[in-house]
């Protein structure tokens with residue numbers, strides 16, 4: 001019998017084109033997603049070298065990052081963003097790449113539309129010039145973010161020079177309690193291993209609590225793998241995966257579907273396969289999580305207190321925490337619950353799908369948001385926007401006093417007009433609380449859609465379990 | 470790409486762990502479609518006050534740091550976003566190497582493709598260099614990629630790891646795309662045997 005392999009090794013082995021002596025392996029890429037921000041210099045590079053896109057049929061584009069979330073009848077007011085979106089569409093047309101442009105009825109966040117249209121499939125290698133590409137790992141794909149030079153490499157050759165990553169099993173066992181979500185699993189993991197804990201690794205999320213998650217929830221978990229420093233994060237495919245994919249526009253159809261499922265069933269990790277690292281999380285013990293600091297590893301249970309730098313022995317670690325608390329204007333030892341907030345943002349590739357919007361609406365239905373708080377709800381794609389409107393979720397949000405906007409990255413990245421003012425606090429369902437990430441001087445608490453919605457109602461950081469019906 | 474040669478330089482010290490690429494170059498500067506001008510935006514929000522005046526206590530505003538070609542930073546440098554604008558901004562500002570105890574993966578890969586050398590040193594070495602620079606902020610280090618050696622101001626040395634292929638590319642000033650393009654036949658053969666290929670062009674948009 002051959003040596004038992006992890007899904008990570010299987011994905012790697014099946015995509016190695018060749019291993020030239022003295023160089024990393026050439027890894028073949030099945031799906032390359034491109035967006036407006038990290039691609040222009042790559043297309044320019046192709047032009048300078050007189051190269052074509054090798055496989056436009058394995059490439060797909062959408063605009064999301066600098067794309068405003070104001071009504072599509074309005075022009076893009078920022079001339080620099082406008083030029084970037086226009087250049088993106090021009091590049092896609094010139095190089096023959098299918099894409100959803102600014103006015104497309106199917107435009108959305110790149111990591112939302114890939115799964116939505118069945119572009120993302122088990123067993124694939126997926127790359128994008130964006131660190132949250134691991135989102136697609138939820139389907140049992142090896143999906144990771146790349147820089148612009150590598151975007152150019154893949155456009156030109158459909159390959160990347162890669163060294164094999166180490167494997168890291170994240171076992172989440174047990175059952176999540178009411179009010180505790182997929183977002184809380186991943187925030188708890190990052191708080192545990194730290195923002196560099198997964199460096200050079202691909203994470204495989206396994207265990208009963210992961211198996212019980214829907215595809216959308218699995219995407220939330222995989223999405224933030226990079227925040228633990230990992231190259232990628234993935235979940236082996238199962239019936240939940242196949243049911244989600246079946247019938248989507250780019251998914252295989254008919255006999256090809258059956259053949260694909262048979263192939264995908266070979267992917268899960270073999271019994272007895274060995275990982276380089278392992279960590280276990282007890283789902284039953286998890287509480288809603290929230291971050292207090294300036295990286296996603298600075299997270300605590302919502303009932304907890306802000307940690308004290310003086311308890312740290314390492315000087316640089318202590319100064320780093322001090323600097324974070326100074327930026328956040330928070331006091332060590334105090335609880336975060338009850339802290340006033342100015343803005344609540346529900347959206348981003350982490351939490352902008354139907355189940356996220358339904359969760360937020362379940363809290364906001366029949367309630368009003370605190371009048372001091374600006375609440376923005378931003379669906380991940382135009383498709384999700386339509387679905388949510390068909391279900392009446394938009395009315396729940398608007399009646400509660402929230403804004404219901406067009407699809408895009410919005411206040412996750414604050415390069416599209418949606419941003420915090422200096423000093424403001426947000427509770428945000430996005431994935432990064434770095435200094436200034438949501439606007440210069442803005443301060444971010446990362447949390448789940450339930451926690452965000454509960455905080456919108458009270459105007460302070462609030463444990464959502466108090467509001468569950 | 471220019472060939473990477475051995476050099477000696479003073480050091481700008483930024484002793485913070487987990488410096489993310491949003492700090493190195495804030496997202497609002499990513500609306501550009503070129504690489505030009507990013508050096509002026511390096512660490513923008515740490516470097517400038519709201520009114521645009523330089524923050525006196527930030528290291529890069531200090532006259533002697535402006536000539537430094539080496540940045541000494543805390544653990545896990547370059548985490549977060551995959552933006553290659555980060556190494557573009559650092560090299561345009563004048564940096565040729567960053568010293569830390571560890572680097573985030575994507576940043577490290579992006580840097581090596583842009584002649585910015587990530588120098589990984591053990592904790593003790595990092596602390597020692599910090600000490601020496603504290604007593605003499607103008608002291609110089611020497612960075613030799615060919616022998617993978619960092620020489621501290623006091624003359625002590627340490628070897629640092631670098632991916633062998635990236636090292637060759639940097640020393641010879643060649644880029645990876647040229648290398649990849651030479652494997653057209655192997656790529657074609659792989660494509661011929663690939664199963665269940667996706668075709669993004671198959672659905673009318």
Ligand code: SF4
Pocket residue numbers: 064065109110111130132348349350408409412413430431
């Ligand atoms: S939503 Fe945020 S994290 Fe996701 S792709 Fe957009 S900017 Fe990146």
